[in-house]
Amino acid sequence: MDFDFDEERFRITDSIDQTYNYKKIGDFQTEVLISRNSPIRLQKNIIAAIKAYSLGYKSIDYVYKKYSDYWFTDSDSLEETNIKNYMDVLDYVKNYVNTFLDLLENLDCNEKLGLIVSRAALYRLQSTFKSILLLMSRNQYLESMNLCRVILEQCSWAFCVYTKEHEEDIFSINPLNCLKDFKTFYTPAGRLNGFLSNRVHISPEVTPEYLQIINNKIIVTFNPISYRYDCYYSILSVTDMYCSTIEYIFRDFINKFYFVYKYEKEFVLFKEREFVTQANIFLDNVRNSINNEIHR
Structure with missing residues (x-):
């Protein structure tokens, strides 16, 4: 008896982690997708450029010096x-x-x-x-x-x-x-x-881990x-x-x-x-x- 594998083989591929290779930085008007491995200085420069543009400044220097310490x-x-x-x-x-x-x-x-x-x-x-x-x-x-x-x-x-x-x-x-x-x-x-x-059976003993009552409101935490x-x-x-x-x-x-x-x-x-x-x-x-x- 032969054992045949489907030609369209399903592998654990890098498609899972694409979300984690990049992140968005910017403000409410403009965002940029950048590698998470990018140097912090580069990321701050990009944010400064975005904010300077939004404010109508010609240079990023003022924005960078005043606000960059608060961005990360x-x-x-x-x-x-x-x-x-x-x-x-x-x-x-x-x-x-x-x-x-x-x-x-x-x-x-x-x-x-x-x-x-x-x-x-x-x-x-x-x-x-x-x-x-x-x-x-x-x-x-x-x-x-x-x-x-x-x-x-x-x-x-x-x-x-x-x-x-x-x-x-x-x-x-x-x-x-x-x-x-x-x-x-x-x-x-x-x-x-x-x-x-x-862990996977929800029993009364673990209820406090995912259910809280705050100000008479029931708060459910799906993943403590x-x-x-x-x-x-x-x-x-x-x-x-x-x-x-x-x-x-x-x-x-x-x-x-x-x-x-x-x-x-x-x-x-x-x-x-x-x-x-x-x-x-x-x-x-x-x-x-x-x-x-x-x-x-």
Whole structure:
């Protein structure tokens, strides 16, 4: 049986982060789109030119000297830090997921039905990753974590069916019932499942996080700041899980390993995975930016 991929392959591309590569500067009359990496002095010169033009001045010198110190505030700096954190994680997740998508695409393992359907299930998760990253770029953290559960369930299911050879054995397995067996390989799955369940299920205990009463008015916060860290933790965790699962299931067809290794006769997770080490650095950066935002 051959495994054919759609010619219009769906990749996690740079289309997600175009909004973050540029920003608008100017005033209520005129705005300019400029790279976020542009020097601050250049950005201030552009703003001064826009404001000088609006005021009818022939030179930007007066406007620049009098007002330029007020144009970039602490709030702007915090926003830039948050964007940098997102871009760092976006690039990191994107590079790993795309690398493993390439691996799945080039595997030669079309003999067993279980391997074929596992491969298909894991391959299609690229759209789920892209959706999560897109939602994160819009600060939709709760919705992003819901989709992280989808990746957890699909990885669990792929793990449970890859050894099966008959259709009835494969499609009778419910993804919701696969976690117990999956934990025998990917031990963090149980903790991650509990974490996601606690965060995405709106219970009375977490109501104060998103609902407040101020001056007799009900104020709803759709994405509390506390969800930001949880969301970054979730996407990095499921990325580690995704790559680990692919290496384990298709270990007989892979020559180089980054997430699993052979211990005696079994393949097991590396305890010190390079991916996790770098992910923890990203999470520290996110935590620090949240603390700075809270205490500004």
